[in-house]
């Protein structure tokens with residue numbers, strides 16, 4: 001039986017999280033159906049709701065409730081998880097003075113507007129003063145939060161609690177040379193995919209129907225979820241019973257909706273698999289952005305770009321899209337796995353993707369540490385890009401201005417994308433060991449065994465384990481790049497004939 005104090009604490013904690021979920025729903029609406037002129041009203045609604053959530057969190061009442069349950073030292077896993085994570089969130093919020101939070105909100109509003117202009121004009125100097133200001137503010141955040149040796153850790157902790165940047169650095173250092181040599185081998189490979197087939201005309205309506213078929217087939221529950229069109233694909237989990245994803249369509253590039261939808265469905269399967277009885281408390285929340293991304297990348301790449309997956313779905317694809325009728329399964333499978341160094345991260349294939357991330361990770365750490373001056377960022381970016389991908393960006397819009405993250409004051413987020421890829425490979429390798437029939441099941445359109453394995457090993461635990469602990473428990477090893485490299489070699493070797 002939970003104590004009275006614990007019940008009181010959980011009630012308060014749930015209210016804070018429910019207020020945050022109302023704000024998230026307002027943002028979802030803003031990105032999907034809000035009419036253009038609703039922005040001003042929406043800003044007021046959002047400011048009120050996030051304000052309510054913040055006030056309740058830093059309130060003396062909540063502090064007292066938290067301290068009371070901490071004194072009880074109940075070690076039941078659910079209780080311990082909720083108390084530990086509530087403390088973490090409380091401390092992060094309480095350490096930041098209101099003045100600093102408001103300064104950041106103001107600075108990012110201005111920075112984002114000028115970043116958008118700078119990107120259109122391909123003119124970094126317009127964005128530079130904002131980046132300087134935001135770095136100063138973020139260094140102040142790191143100081144207030146506190147860190148052992150690296151201020152970047154205090155920032156990364158917001159997205160990937162329990163993972164240190166030195167650990168990430170070590171794995172990246174091992175990954176980088178192996179990845180660059182694979183990219184070089186693929187560049188000179190004897191076989192090439194026929195990528196123009198991907199540009200054939202596929203009507204939007206048919207893409208929408210096909211994407212829904214795929215999402216449902218891999219386990220997305222439409223009674224507890226929906227798909228809507230939006231400019232940027234994303235997933236929002238309001239509770240395990242209300243999960244929403246968005247997708248986008250290009251009639252001359254059907255992979256955008258297919259793999260975009262599978263990616264977001266991967267995120268959504270995680271959200272739908274969290275324990276509903278613990279909704280709006282840490283025991284019912286996802287672990288970290290890295291683990292979240294591991295679920296989306298596992299379904300998008302390891303399942304969705306798998307030959308066995310298309311053994312099952314290819315007849316439906318060619319029946320649905322007449323212009324693809326004369327394409328062979330082999331050619332389609334090769335085309336959706338084409339590797340080509342390119343400038344834009346979000347369009348990168350799964351081989352070159354992590355090189356984009358490592359570049360950002362290096363530059364961010366140097367900027368936060370004050371070792372790289374903002375004015376030198378474009379040159380540093382281009383030099384690093386040339387070195388790792390063999391291309392020199394033609395302008396800053398296709399270089400250091402391409403991502404929104406810095407303009408909204410987000411530093412320490414990028415590494416979670418690469419962690420997602422590495423964790424996905426570790427988890428998929430473990431799943432393969434546990435489920436030796438996996439490929440045969442995919443050929444038959446059976447995805448429940450894999451989903452059940454993910455549910456049991458990852459989803460149902462909520463935030464009980466931090467990411468490094470979960471990965472070690474489920475795969476038997478700490479974070480490592482080896483399963484990822486092995487997975488790439490196994491797939492791309494035969495495809496490219498190397």
Ligand code: CO
Nearest residue numbers: 263267293296
């Ligand atoms: Co994602």
